[in-house]
Amino acid sequence: MTAPATTELLALAQETAMVAGELARRRRAEGVQIAASKSSPEDVVTLADRETEALIRGLLADARPDDGFYGEESTASAGTSGLTWVVDPIDGTVNYLYGIPCYAVSIAVVEGNPDPASWKALAGAVRNPAIDELFSARAGGGAHLNGRALQVSSGVPLSLALFGTGFSYDSVRRTRQAQVLHGLISRVRDVRRMGAASLDLCSVAAGRLNLYYERGLHPWDHAAGALVAAEAGARVGAFGADREGLNLLIAAAPDLYAAAEPLLTNLFEQFMADDDI
Numbered sequence: 001m002t003a004p005a006t007t008e009l010l011a012l013a014q015e016t017a018m019v020a021g022e023l024a025r026r027r028r029a030e031g032v033q034i035a036a037s038k039s040s041p042e043d044v045v046t047l048a049d050r051e052t053e054a055l056i057r058g059l060l061a062d063a064r065p066d067d068g069f070y071g072e073e074s075t076a077s078a079g080t081s082g083l084t085w086v087v088d089p090i091d092g093t094v095n096y097l098y099g100i101p102c103y104a105v106s107i108a109v110v111e112g113n114p115d116p117a118s119w120k121a122l123a124g125a126v127r128n129p130a131i132d133e134l135f136s137a138r139a140g141g142g143a144h145l146n147g148r149a150l151q152v153s154s155g156v157p158l159s160l161a162l163f164g165t166g167f168s169y170d171s172v173r174r175t176r177q178a179q180v181l182h183g184l185i186s187r188v189r190d191v192r193r194m195g196a197a198s199l200d201l202c203s204v205a206a207g208r209l210n211l212y213y214e215r216g217l218h219p220w221d222h223a224a225g226a227l228v229a230a231e232a233g234a235r236v237g238a239f240g241a242d243r244e245g246l247n248l249l250i251a252a253a254p255d256l257y258a259a260a261e262p263l264l265t266n267l268f269e270q271f272m273a274d275d276d277i
Helices: 003-030 047-063 093-098 171-187 197-206 219-231 254-271
Strands: 034-037 044-046 068-071 083-091 104-111 120-128 133-138 143-145 162-164 190-192 211-214 235-237 249-252
Touching: 003 047, 003 083, 003 104, 003 120, 003 133, 044 047, 044 093, 047 068, 047 083, 047 104, 068 219, 083 093, 083 197, 083 219, 104 197, 104 219, 120 197, 120 219, 133 197, 133 219, 143 197, 143 219, 162 197, 171 190, 171 254, 197 211, 197 219, 197 249, 211 254, 219 235, 219 249, 235 254, 249 254
Parallel strands: 068 083, 162 190, 162 211
Antiparallel strands: 034 044, 083 104, 104 120, 120 133, 133 143, 211 249, 235 249
16 A cells, blocks of 8 residues: 555545534534434434444445445445445444534544454544544554644653543443452543543544553444554553454553553453453
8 A cells, every 4th residue: 555545545534524524513413313222221323323324434435436344333345445444423422412522433444354453554534523623644644633743642650641441331341340440540640531432542642641441442433543543653552462452452652551551451350351342
């Protein structure tokens, strides 16, 4: 994949995220309707989620008909180009439902299978239309917020680090995640839980968070945001040398990552080792 092609992919991701974000913002202003529940009664999907994904899928198919598509709200389809678009039409649906301005359209394009353990992320865009922010990145091209270059904060000791995390919709797993949090919170500056993984990862890139971790994320939750964080200088991974995935995702400046990963590993082994995700 040459640099000009990657630039074109980024432009398509940005343009599509802007159009889809405007649809999501407009539907939020008109009033949100719940379409269904997913993993639990608390885990909802709105009509706007489905409408926004359909719009994204159509725009991408028109521009690049040979690419695959892997979205949260519709059936995945394989392509013939070796590229797949990994899409969360509205990340932070519960925030969206309640009118909390922390939700995003997340669009990434990856080379290889749509699996974080093996893919190569090429370009991504994360759009929060509620506050007019567009995060974007391409492989080797850096990360940006509304055109401004981003650089992760480094030199922050664990005790002064602001962490971000998220919780499962499953009540049993959420209780175990709270136990991890209980073991962590006295060791760091504080912890935030904002409800949109893509924006949490972009917040690491922008220096709004020093570290983000979460277990149970799906590929569409983090494909674009993880690339933004990495291109801003963050290390993105999991336990030991593992890549990010369902088991765990950690993103932070390399020095903070090195300090925090053993602590997180120990806490997850204590409280979530038998957790079935």
